[in-house]
Amino acid sequence: MMELKMYIDGKWCNSVSEEKREVKNPANGERLAIVAEGSTEDAKCAISVARRTFNSGIWSQLPFKTRAKYLHKIADLLEEEADDLAMLETLNNGKMLLAAKTDVQNAIECFRYYASLITQPEGELYNVGDSVQTIVTREPIGVCSLIVPWNFPLLMASWQIAPALAAGNTFILKPSEVTPITAVKLFEIIEKAGVPAGVANLVMGAGNSVGSEMVESKLVDKVAFIGGTKTGQNIMRVAAEQTKKITLELGGKSPNIVFADNDIEIAVDNALFNLFFNSGQVCTAASRLLIEESIHDQFVERLIERARKIVVGQGNNPKSEMGPLVSEEHMQKVLNYIEIGKKEGATLACGGNRIVGNGYEDGFFVEPTIFTNTRPDMRIVQEEIFGPVLVIQKFKDEEEAINLANDTVFGLAGSVFCQDMEKAMRVVRQIQAGITWVNCYHVATIQAPWGGYKQSGVGRGLGMFGLDEFSEKKQINISYKAKPVGWFSN
Template sequence: MSRIQPTKRYQCFIGGRWCEPASGQHFESIDPFLGKPWALIPRCDGRDVDAAVAAARTALERGEWASMHPSRRGQLLRRLGELIARDADRLASVEVQDNGKLYAEMRGQLSYLPQWFHYFGGLADKIEGSVIPIDKQDMFTFTSYEPVGVVAAITPWNSPLMLATWKLAPALAAGCTIVIKPSEFTSASTLELMKLVEEAGFPAGVLNVVTGFGAEIGEPLTSHPGVDKIAFTGGEESGRHVAHNAAQNFKRLTLELGGKSAQLVFPDADLDKSVKGVISGIFAATGQTCIAGSRLLIHESIHDEFLDKFIALAGTARMGDPMSMETQVGPITTQRQFQRILTCIEMARAEGAECVMGGRPATRPECADGWFVEPTVFMNVSNSMRIAQEEVFGPVLSVIRFREDDEAYAMANDTPYGLGAGVWTTDQRRAFTAAKRLRAGTVWTNTYRSVSYMAPFGGFKNSGIGRESGQEAIYEYLETKCVWMSYEKDVPNPFVMR
């Protein structure tokens, strides 16, 4: 696939209209492979946030969307899914140019994303309340569900459309309206998606996009009194700040934050399969994923053999242009993250960890002027080191030995995070034991990085609050209402609680 040329200029999308930001300003989006600007993104501010929230509020409370039957909402969701499938190639190319992830992976994600809209479109008219056999005479009591209201959806730079979809599909199925703030580093694909929202026929104001920087629009959006819920994916510190803002007027909150996921390789594991799985967990997506399996906990009896196989295979990884289907490791998305990864590598060296692979910027000719880091492996890591406790968000693996299963579970759980974990074993009893013992929202056994619209996703501890995907996700965007109806003939003592 070819890159979009020349520099493209975008507008923001508010109230069903394409418009210039109130500031009249734009900022550059940088192609991580070429290290050059390729798009101009609207620099919105609080005025645009106010307009977007007002448009979402109007759509929620008045007009076509407010009175739309859930079955019709489902039809619109399914239509949007069809349009995404039709334009998957184009959307994937935009994602790659914006964030540098592999076209092969982005194309696969874009082909799969329609399933979220089909799934939640089918769920839209199947959210049923219940009649409660209440313990009060002459009373009829039932529950119903209503949309939580206006949702602020804040997405990160590593998989913008996938992580937006995880929020949009259940929120729209529930009947909410949405203001989306994509990362300032990767806003283009979300704006491209709004063209399909228009084509699908969503009423004006149901979906709105404001783009720009955290202090200028993230802050006014997350603290806006017209926002009822925040759905956020990003880093732990930003998530903590978002939670603080939400608490000021008790907004509902979903947070999908960072991780320091462990992959546990037991002595009975299929070595060849587990080597590939661990590589997938840390070097796929250049390690720029919240579920990166960045800690390898490996039994001492297979430590040397496993690492020999691992380094031999990882060393063959093809780096270069992420648009090429042959590339396996692409660039780091932002220059700031590139520098942070290099800082973490030096931190590991200073702690006494032994670098046995990579550990430096990639200077291969095929990497051009991009922000590339060689896939990196550290041995002799203790679980207390910062490199084993802090999220790097890059292609850096820490290798930690263990002797007993209990020791492995304890080390796996001994971080502030609890997003994912991988288990490699052919022992069924051990697999079930590990799934129970590991404190993580997702445990993969003999696989890694598998996700589905049917399966809930989210974390324990500092990895977040709430769940995305699966049937559970739609309830994150609904409020439960209990209705009491009396049919008694007389009113008893009004001074006594019923």
Template sequence: MSETHAPTTAADTVKVFGHHINGCSVPSASGRLIDVHAPATGEVIARVADGGLQEVQQAVAAARTALTSPEWAVMSPRERGKLVIHLAELMERNLEELFHLETLNNGRPLRETRSQISRAPDLFRYNAALAIARRDDVIPVEGPYFTFTKRLPIGVVANISPFNHPLLIACRNIAPTLASGCTTVVKPSEYTPLTVLRLAEIFEAGGLPPGVLNVVTGYGATAGKALVENPGINKLVLTGGTESGRLAGAAAASNFAHQTLELGGKTPVLVFGDYDVDRAVDLALFGAFVGAGQTCVCAARHIVHRSIYAPFVEKLAARADALRVGDPFDPATQVGPVISEKQRQRVLRFVEAGKAEGARLVAGGVVPDDPALAGGFFVRPTVFADVTNQMQIAREEVFGPFTVVIPFDTEDEAIEIANDTPYGLGAAIRTNDITRALRFVDQIDAGIVWINDHHRIDPASPWGGVKLSGTGREYGEEAFNAYFTTKAVMVRTSDERFDWFADADAPQRLN
């Protein structure tokens, strides 16, 4: 596929995808299909099966069968690690196809897609290494006992992944699922199911046993609801909005499923007066507008010391206005579309809310006037200044190319503004004073903090939030270990006879 848009596709030639269950493409029982659109043009690029209870039950049953199948269950950790490394290599061989399919499906500029998905194979290698290096514990205890633990795969994992990073977020959960010996049912966003469906095909063609990785497509209110409520799942992993996480988490909790939830955010970025303004603006553009701002750690609130506030606002507005919005396959494009017309209207409603609240719109806030972009879901990168933290635009997650700037005078005021939010996923600090930076790391309510950077991840570094931003961690040993249950084993090593009732007068150990 060339780095231009594919031609408009006639409706009768649009490819139809079924669910991927137990190694087969399965149509929905209802026969209904969901149109998948290219956000850059609005065109229908595919149709996927609209799943519900029946398909979810079928997929969970396949995953449960695979969990104990000889092909999967008896595989040693070393063998499984080798297989997962092989899958990483297969993914790497198919990256070019996945780059283009992801860009077509979710509208991120191809440069961003390449930079992001090219790292996904390392998620599998990292978790494979943890599987190979895994060691259980021997526990010293009082008395004649040898005590040890055995870690066992937790079971069937429900993986609900979002539209903003469709393949990466799915992979960050598929990788530890496979490396741990679990099985999974993935429910991708109805907006962006294509790369996950393709990955399942690639992996099974490369030797992953059928039923280990299943994909059910559909809407959250039907397929997603049926999945989180299914008593056959043992763990829920979800990335999405806070309200979606609350509903899904409550449903999964009714079956006592373990949970890892990465939810909403309203990331504070503290910019101190000793930091170079131009460098701060560079990072602000990256943090706020990469992925068209559709990230849970979007640099949503820039809390800037008053000594550099005016030049920061001026330069950020000018740079935001200069960003090239357009076709994600065009190498010159810097910001692509948002995922849908519904999402664009949400962004524009926040623009109107900001104006009504008295904030100063200094950049963007409009739909581009380029006729070539008329069919897509584009909105100009938007910056509001003179914002207070009580305004709606400073408190609610927009999920678009939208950021606000808030002035502060003292360190105490900065931390108070930063923490005055129900969210706590990411935070960032811009300062040349490392002592100050580390002091703020301890004070800020966030699961991830970047000092003089933004949005960086690594397979070994845990990722997750506090407060309404979720529970549990992804990436790192913390995530891998959460795919196991722990069984404790105590072995009596004494040959002396033990008769509790016959030796009632002798001191005995009860517990």
């Protein structure tokens, strides 16, 4: 069993309190690791180190090309350990091994992308007057607190770390308490790549201690958070008091609109993937399926038939198609929402139970679950469940589909399945969401912005947009010849 420590100022260390936390495999309850459990004092120490290191200029003042070499080295080392990292992600998170392998490859791509991006020509030049020019340059923000979730532990950490490093910042990372293993392995790689001590710091621990200090500290210049909307709102309140920069990717209740002109088999296959991939533990999961009335009954019948055949099991079993939920606590939350749906009067058409017996009893498995006959005011329709629970809504026409799609406080993602491309584009442009798809789902490119409308977040990650979120733009005005202004009389 692994014993994992925090990484502060280039040193591996236990917490000040010497407290530990057990990390378990959600598929069978087996202990995977004993992890140092950080406290507020540990967070303060890491923040102080990051502040001192940033002010020293050892990283922030490096040439872009030099920083890029470090990022490429991190990517190289990730590639060398890709198989081991993927297996650790599966064991710690419960996801399918194929999905974990894809996450690792996307993390590698992320570091390579930002390494290449910062070596491209950059800056703006304006002629603003006779012998006067304005130059706009990019500078690092400073000390960044990065708080990432448990559903894509390595990938979400990479999405934040790569642009933060590329821009010249120092940072503190807090992974989720339940999935810290690949974060620790990533920091082993960062150390091996030779990143100077104090630039990258890792503190494990609870949100109400470590996380709170990382948000509230006046030594922190920027907070990047991926997680629940309520926590994001609290971060906004604290940040507002200090006018602190933030990037938030928050909750979602994303619609998947299916029009009647689709091939039903293709649309059903996509609807299953759009929600049940990663057991529904995806911020952009299409947890609301909107079906045109004329094909509703036929579509639902085939959807339920297919959903009942989904093979649920351990992520490292090649026969499995859907894994466990990440923890017992989260499983109980999902099961509670299923009970809420039944009490609200929705029809439980498929699943709805914890899977036990035959090797499942020690894992956190929930059946693929489908609700029909739902109303827009139901909690299961409005609130993010973050599990394998799909709610179905029926619509008569294009206008109703758009109204239903936008009838939540969220606006992270959405999709349209329609063979009439003029209609599809007309509808997708009216979906109030930051990430949208037509006739596909979960397709993403690192060059494009990632983030949401409404209560789904603030700011954008990935691409040049992500680098901008970790940078300050400075205006420098230069007169090549000083001369009197003549504003005041002699």
